[in-house]
Amino acid sequence: MSNWPCDYNQAWTLARASERSGVGLHSGQTSRVRLQPSERAGYWVGWLDDPGLPLHRLDPECVADTRLCTALTLGQRRLATVEHLLAALAGCGVSQAELWVEGEEVPLLDGSALPWVEAIGESGLRNCGRRQVPVLPADPILIHQGTGFALAQPADSLRLSAAVDYPQPAIGRQFFSLELTPDLFVEAIAPARTFGFREQVDQLLAAGLIKGGALDNALVCDGDDWLNPPLRFADEPVRHKLLDLLGDLALVGLPRAHVFAYRGSHGLHTALAAAIATAQVDGLPPVGMASDSLPRTLSTASVTTGPLPSPARP
Ligand SMILES: [Zn+2]
Secondary structure: OOOOOOOOOEEEEEOOOEEEEEEOOOOOOEEEEEEEOOOOOEEEEEEOOOOOOOOEEOOHHHEEEOOOOOEEEEOOEEEEOOHHHHHHHHHHOOOEEEEEEEOOEOOOOOOOOHHHHHHHHHHOEEEEEEOOOOOOOOOOEEEEEOOEEEEEEEOOOOEEEEEEEOOOOOOOEEEEEEEOOHHHHHHHHOOOOOEEEHHHHHHHHHOOOOOOOOOOOOEEEEOOEEOOOOOOOOOHHHHHHHHHHHHHHOOOOOOOEEEEEEOOOHHHHHHHHHHHHHHHHHOOOOOOOOHHHOOOOOOHHHOOOOOOOOOOOO
16 A cells, blocks of 8 residues: 555545564564454554453553653553554554454564564554544643653644654664654564664563564664674664654644653653543643544643653663
8 A cells, every 4th residue: 555644634444454483582482463444533452362351541541651662551461662653554554453362461573563564454444533543732742761761742733843862872862853654664663673782682681571583574683793694774763763752642643743862761651641641631631532623722720741651761
């Protein structure tokens, strides 16, 4: 499929089901996800291995752990590493879908969102009318965490910006900013793969993590160089940060805003998504109301960030 929606103003679901399976980054276990159309706004998770459980709508309150990935608690079940799949759905313009899962972690595939974009392309899209957009307060929402921060300011469209600053010369300082459209997402963001650092690999394996990590599904930085070049973009790391930011924002829905993350992490991104969700509750309009039919001024007192999750590794 090459005719993606031209912007994020309309609601779209999938035209038919598609499916992918593969190894989970942290569990090392094979899992499967079937993407299906949804008649309701938002992303809903059901279980292929326990279809009797009710579908669970994803929102920032589901976030259980942001160390290395975004992991959710959904009733009795847990689902890890949702961010690249959610970025693919949101980035391609899919605002509502059912995700039927077998296992406890979304497959990592090649470490980017591209395999999910291909699955969505196989499904095709179906228009569902006017999109529901979360409303932001007139004043910016700012979240600090460690040396990083994330900021969301109302705008006429969605602009995402990210900056990273690593001591490793292979990455160093990178900045990327774009006014997002589905076409630009597919071309410039979706192919950017996840990355890690050589010195952390043994440590993470000892902690029972990244059992599914491999040189073909994650870039590994070794100070001055990469263990597994070539990169898909010279600035692939910061583009991947943008991909992660988009996937975490998808938990609350894409706002019309300029969202900027400096030294972003899943902890920071999901705290920002939670603050946007809180602004809906405190500021009257619920998540899902069309922003252009609602007042765009909320009192600054309503903007609360709450307790922040512990700092996460990049
Ligand atoms: Zn990622």
